[in-house]
Amino acid sequence: EPEVTQTPSHQVTQMGQEVILRCVPISNHLYFYWYRQILGQKVEFLVSFYNNEISEKSEIFDDQFSVERPDGSNFTLKIRSTKLEDSAMYFCASNSIEGMGDTQYFGPGTRLTVL
Amino acid sequence: AQKITQTQPGMFVQEKEAVTLDCTYDTSDPSYGLFWYKQPSSGEMIFLIYQGSYDQQNATEGRYSLNFQKARKSANLVISASQLGDSAMYFCAMRETNTGNQFYFGTGTSLTVIP
Numbered sequence: 001e002p003e004v005t006q007t008p009s010h011q012v013t014q015m016g017q018e019v020i021l022r023c024v025p026i027s028n029h030l031y032f033y034w035y036r037q038i039l040g041q042k043v044e045f046l047v048s049f050y051n052n053e054i055s056e057k058s059e060i061f062d063d064q065f066s067v068e069r070p071d072g073s074n075f076t077l078k079i080r081s082t083k084l085e086d087s088a089m090y091f092c093a094s095n096s097i098e099g100m101g102d103t104q105y106f107g108p109g110t111r112l113t114v115l
Numbered sequence: 116a117q118k119i120t121q122t123q124p125g126m127f128v129q130e131k132e133a134v135t136l137d138c139t140y141d142t143s144d145p146s147y148g149l150f151w152y153k154q155p156s157s158g159e160m161i162f163l164i165y166q167g168s169y170d171q172q173n174a175t176e177g178r179y180s181l182n183f184q185k186a187r188k189s190a191n192l193v194i195s196a197s198q199l200g201d202s203a204m205y206f207c208a209m210r211e212t213n214t215g216n217q218f219y220f221g222t223g224t225s226l227t228v229i230p
Contacts, residue, residue, distance in 0.1 A: 031216055043160070043206060043215040057217045089158060095216070103150060104218060106160035 002026045004107035006092050012050065012113045013082055021077045021110045023092030033093040033104060034067065038062070049075065055088045082114045116141050119207050121221035128197045135182070136192040136224045138207030146212040149190040151181065154204040154223070163205075166190055192228050197228045 005024045013019050025032050034046040047057040049067055064080045075094075081088055089111050093104040118140045128134035140149065151163040166174045166181045174181040182191040194201055204225050208218040 033217070035218075042222045043208075043218075043220040045219070048216050056217055058217070091160060093160075093218075103162050103165055104216075105162060106152070108157075108159040111158070 004092055004094055004105050006110050009108065010111045012115065015084055015114055016081050018023035019079050019082055019112065020077070021079075021090050021092075021112070023075045023077070023107055024073050025075055025092065025094030026096075026105060027073070029094035029096045029105075031055075031095050031097075031104075032067075032069070034077045035091045035093060035106075036088040037091065038085075038088045039108075046077070049097075079112075081108060082112075084114050087112055087114045118142065118219040119209055119221035121207055122182045122224070123224045123226050125225045125227070127227050127229055128194075128201075130199060131196055132169075133193060133195045134197055134226065136194070136205050136226065137209075138190045138192065138211050138221060140188050140207075142188075142209065142211050144211040144213045148210045149181070149183070150210070150218065151190075151192045152206045152208060153201075154206060156203070160206070162172070164192065194226075197223060199228050199230060200230045202226060 007022045032049045035043050037043045045058050047061045048055045066078045068076050089109045090106040091109045095102045095104045143161050147168045149166045153161045153163055156185050162178045164174050164176045164181050166183045178195045180193045204223045206223045207221045210218050
């Protein structure tokens with residue numbers, strides 16, 4: 001069964017450093033998302049991406065964040081200058097069509113720890 | 116106002132018994148979708164079940180069913196014949212037509228199945 005994959009599973013970085021989180025969405029999916037989950041809290045939407053551009057973003061997704069689809073398979077989230085409060089689990093998700101019933105399938109997550 | 120409310124931070128159920136996890140939602144959009152995800156201790160988000168706002172019947176997927184009460188704006192998850200492997204966090208989520216593809220998540224319910 002196809003699945004969303006994410007690398008690395010755990011990333012530790014120093015405050016102020018740049019990190020790139022990588023995702024490979026399900027191959028025939030067209031819509032891609034990043035969410036984050038601070039430890040013990042709910043999952044929060046960051047950004048959605050379609051047709052090589054951002055289609056929606058939340059207030060959390062400020063100028064330090066960017067997303068890219070550098071090739072036909074990868075979807076990346078870059079955090080330019082990490083802060084302590086960026087420590088969270090970051091989930092990538094994808095779905096195939098823009099429909100109410102189309103489920104977003106989540107990757108296993110990358111746990112980011114900022115020291 | 117919160118779009119998704121899960122009022123049960125923790126629930127316990129005896130193995131083989133049924134359990135109901137509560138979810139209420141808030142939207143003025145007539146078209147929306149409701150989803151439940153399971154998050155085991157390993158951290159991944161596993162899709163369980165979907166209910167559309169126009170669906171006449173309650174959704175069912177194996178041991179999972181969704182008790183959809185539209186007038187009360189509730190979408191409770193019912194797990195029948197609980198198994199030890201059901202112990203996990205459970206998140207209710209909603210997508211609205213007017214706000215695009217992003218999912219709004221609740222704070223989750225931690226379910227523990229007791230042998």
